[in-house]
Amino acid sequence: MMEVAEQQLLDLRPKFKETRKKLLSARHLPGEVYSSPEIYDMEKTQIFMKYWLSVGRVEEIPNVGDYYTFQVMKESIVVSRPAADQVVAYMNQCLHRGVEVAVGRGNAKEFSCPYHAWLYDVSGKLTVAPGMKASEVDLKNCSLRQLHVKIWRGWIFVNFSDEPMSFEDYIKPFEEPLWWFQTDQCQLAQKVEIDVKCNWKFLVENLIDIYHVGVIHKGTFGGFVKGEQVRFNLLDNGGWHTQYEARPHSKSGEQVFPTLPWAQDKPSGIACKAGIYPNLNLSMRADSVRMWHIWPISPTETRVICYLLFPEGAFSIPNYDEEMEKYVGFVRQIIAEDAVMVEGMQNTAGSKFFKPGPMSPLEEALYHMENHYIGAMTSEAA
Amino acid sequence: MEDEWIKVGNVADIDEDDTHSVEIDGKQVCLYNLGGEIFATDGTCTHGDADLSLGMVLDSCLIECPLHEGTFDIRSGRAVDAPCTEPLHCYPVKVEQGVIFLRPVR
Numbered sequence: 001m002m003e004v005a006e007q008q009l010l011d012l013r014p015k016f017k018e019t020r021k022k023l024l025s026a027r028h029l030p031g032e033v034y035s036s037p038e039i040y041d042m043e044k045t046q047i048f049m050k051y052w053l054s055v056g057r058v059e060e061i062p063n064v065g066d067y068y069t070f071q072v073m074k075e076s077i078v079v080s081r082p083a084a085d086q087v088v089a090y091m092n093q094c095l096h097r098g099v100e101v102a103v104g105r106g107n108a109k110e111f112s113c114p115y116h117a118w119l120y121d122v123s124g125k126l127t128v129a130p131g132m133k134a135s136e137v138d139l140k141n142c143s144l145r146q147l148h149v150k151i152w153r154g155w156i157f158v159n160f161s162d163e164p165m166s167f168e169d170y171i172k173p174f175e176e177p178l179w180w181f182q183t184d185q186c187q188l189a190q191k192v193e194i195d196v197k198c199n200w201k202f203l204v205e206n207l208i209d210i211y212h213v214g215v216i217h218k219g220t221f222g223g224f225v226k227g228e229q230v231r232f233n234l235l236d237n238g239g240w241h242t243q244y245e246a247r248p249h250s251k252s253g254e255q256v257f258p259t260l261p262w263a264q265d266k267p268s269g270i271a272c273k274a275g276i277y278p279n280l281n282l283s284m285r286a287d288s289v290r291m292w293h294i295w296p297i298s299p300t301e302t303r304v305i306c307y308l309l310f311p312e313g314a315f316s317i318p319n320y321d322e323e324m325e326k327y328v329g330f331v332r333q334i335i336a337e338d339a340v341m342v343e344g345m346q347n348t349a350g351s352k353f354f355k356p357g358p359m360s361p362l363e364e365a366l367y368h369m370e371n372h373y374i375g376a377m378t379s380e381a382a
Numbered sequence: 383m384e385d386e387w388i389k390v391g392n393v394a395d396i397d398e399d400d401t402h403s404v405e406i407d408g409k410q411v412c413l414y415n416l417g418g419e420i421f422a423t424d425g426t427c428t429h430g431d432a433d434l435s436l437g438m439v440l441d442s443c444l445i446e447c448p449l450h451e452g453t454f455d456i457r458s459g460r461a462v463d464a465p466c467t468e469p470l471h472c473y474p475v476k477v478e479q480g481v482i483f484l485r486p487v488r
Contacts, residue, residue, distance in 0.1 A: 112430060117449050119450050127465060128450045128452070130449065
């Protein structure tokens with residue numbers, strides 16, 4: 001399949017050339033990269049199995065023995081806390097026939113594989129392989145394949161590669177600009193999961209497309225974003241960040257939750273956004289902070305998981321439950337408003353009649369991401 | 383009644399170094415013949431949901447659970463080999479003229 005994808009990417013070179021032009025002459029990526037199953041498979045190898053990926057929050061596994069299972073493009077993993085100060089992640093594939101040893105989430109001392117009862121402790125170490133006494137294969141000191149893990153501001157980052165790029169080097173350009181993303185001082189309030197019928201890249205791009213906000217989101221928050229005044233800071237690693245002025249992120253525009261402690265001295269209309277490649281969108285208003293995770297499920301399906309976070313003070317406001325419900329509803333409504341468009345783009349992506357259109361200066365962050373994508377996908381194939 | 387001795391089987395029913403499962407008041411109990419001496423424990427392993435009577439008697443004193451191959455000392459219920467950690471409950475047993483009696487006391 002890699003050869004087919006590489007050939008497709010070679011054939012797309014003239015169209016990629018259009019995306020590589022300077023912003024004011026550039027065209028969007030061709031439909032094929034959003035619809036081809038072979039290119040999708042290659043994205044798994046070239047992007048998702050190489051880049052650091054956020055798979056959740058440390059407070060989802062607060063106690064020793066806590067664990068949860070997760071899937072990244074069909075790779076099943078376990079994330080667990082084997083000791084108070086230790087978070088690990090490993091492949092959820094029994095060393096025997098590869099079936100999942102853990103299911104769902106919870107607290108456990110050990111996992112007994114449902115197939116042949118091979119026993120693993122919560123760190124993934126094989127403790128017992130029953131029925132194997134006579135085997136001449138050395139099963140001592142075996143463990144489910146461990147992934148590299150880094151905790152950053154309360155987020156659990158994993159990397160599937162044997163020798164990942166340095167996480168510290170990768171995140172360094174963000175450390176100072178993300179002064180507004182103090183998520184190690186926050187707790188997870190809610191996770192909002194939404195499935196959308198489109199390629200993952202359409203959603204990543206849509207979340208930074210400020211160009212459409214006044215049109216699509218007029219009913220929710222569109223009226224409040226002063227698009228022309230937004231400037232993007234573009235980073236070499238495919239990331240970006242920006243700061244502009246809007247109103248607090250609620251339907252009425254009124255501030256609902258207490259001002260974030262680190263934003264006390266900032267204008268109440270502050271709005272900050274950032275993107276960490278490949279699939280994270282970070283966003284802040286004066287009273288709230290959130291990170292969207294965009295997960296590919298298939299070439300034409302995506303799961304959005306939006307983590308809503310607050311510092312301590314927010315959880316004890318008198319009408320917290322009611323306001324949380326409204327906030328979640330607001331988040332769902334934003335995606336619902338976008339869904340028609342992103343699913344529409346997906347429909348067109350496979351059409352031979354579609355020629356990608358030119359970019360607006362407002363699409364500078366998309367331009368940056370689309371070009372980073374070309375680099376990630378063709379550096380080996382070129 | 384916990385004080386009463388209940389007839390649960392015959393010594394002749396159990397081979398040496400073998401097990402025999404009986405049910406008492408809906409609970410699985412495992413009987414063992416160790417060199418002619420009879421012992422009894424709960425039939426369910428304390429580590430996982432497994433029937434100890436399907437396991438092997440080792441060294442004429444240990445019962446190995448068939449699920450994860452951990453062991454208990456049949457005579458005391460002590461957990462010996464990992465992954466077993468919690469002791470197994472043992473029942474008082476007496477044999478009279480080849481008939482096995484057990485007191486279902488906890």
